[in-house]
Amino acid sequence: MSDDLVPDDLWERLAPLLPPRPPRRHRYPGRLPADDRAALRGIVYVLRKNVSWRDVPAERTGCSGVTAWRRLRDWTEAGVWPRLHEVLLAELRKAGLLDMDDCAIDGSHIRGVERGAHAGPSPVDRARPDSKHHLIVDRHGTPLAVSLTGGNRHDVTQLTPLLDLIPRIRGVRGRPRHRPGRLFADRGYDYDKYRRILWACGITPMIARRGVPHGSGLGKTRWVVERTFARLHQFKRLRTHYEIRADLHLGLLQLACSIICLRRLRTSF
Template identity: 35%
Template sequence: MRRHELTDHEWELLAPLIPRASTGRPRVSDRQVINGMVYKIRTGISWRDLPERYGPWQTVYTRFRRYAIDGVFTRALQQIQSQADAAGDIDWLVQIDSTIVRAHQHAAATGRKGGGHRPDEPDDHALGRSRGGLTTKIHLACDGKGRPLALLITPGQRHDSTCAQALLDRIRVPRTGPGRPRRRPDRVIADKAYSSRGLRSYLRKRGIACTIPEKNDQQRHRHNRGRRGGRPPAFDRHVYRRRNVVERCFNQLKGFRGIATRYDKTATSYEAAVSLASLLLWARSL
């Protein structure tokens, strides 16, 4: 095993989750191709610069794009989460947050205006202009052990609170037996950026407890209204101390240089890369 390649244990977990062709001519080994994808995401190099030991770079890239468009890595991530949930290994004290990723000039050359040619590809390719230039934002929900449960890719200027509901709706852990997938955390922890009436009402309707500090201006507004302002939202400082787990999860994801800087032109490819990195974090924790 070379550096940045799958261990035997990781491949044993991932191999059943990767689709295999049942007909056609013999193709490059699945493990060899997946190792090429991992190497590319881990180092951030260009597809054309992949070492020859992973086979033709066109083969690795073509299969990665096929997997990205078909949602292979997203389904594989859900399946490995399902196995962990069946073993009681998921801590449903869920934390949500986001991080900004700078887009490389190669990712920015997309002809962004009206550039989405596929129904699942946004017109702006999840590229937005903020203080750092063209950026992308990764919204993440992780379990209490710092492993990704759901992710959402948006332009960099998108505010966290407007994406919280869409992010939580993406949590979907299938059951290994009969029954609906689990979609509801026991509790959600978030920082002040997520403090809004809309999100608190959404969580209350779903029966999800939350630990979100109230913004200073919201506190003043409530005090100024007197009795009409209502009671302050419940806040447990001891539980809130665990919010650093999501920061550590981002730290692990950004250990992949292809995640810390966005080189992919399309949001579909970049989301697939983040899903593959998340899949490896899960495989290494089991």
């Protein structure tokens, strides 16, 4: 059975964060539960290949797709994915690979096929049910925080929620870092109200002005967020919002952000 879906470095960081299993019955213990690492293989398989949960190959992952979905549900409800992301961000900061002096923010539409939570009429796709990924990254494109909304939500409405979602990143001596120095954004965020909010938080807003010709030079720093969206959407499950439960799609999105952070750690050695 191949472990390429869940390499050792990913599993070593995730295993301590998993919630404890409930105690088994002594007289009638029943069937042994599937291995957690095998369940994670099933989750990552769906994240990468975008197959239905019932089509997860048990001979490759070591568990059924139903078991993988249940572990995704349980681990999402336990808050495992944000903690994993925070652990990796702290390692990046400790290695000097995190630069929060300049950050960028943006949103990206994805197709939605379920009329569940966080799905709304898309203004760019004839009012079909749609969702949106909102992302803030550091200067190198490392994802700091991510959120999910309906496709009819304006990008600027997620500016302050995303800033609040950035964890207090440790890794070096001193106070944890959780605020960027400067924030780059496109014309969709051009509102003086939000500029004042950023200034009040100690963040310098670098937001393009509407009605001003292109060529401001902000794109030289802001393009990294588009590259990170491209990397996220290489995980095929994230290109379309299939899950009826929005928290499960968000959990997969946070897992993908953690994998991107882990890849950056690997390339630094």
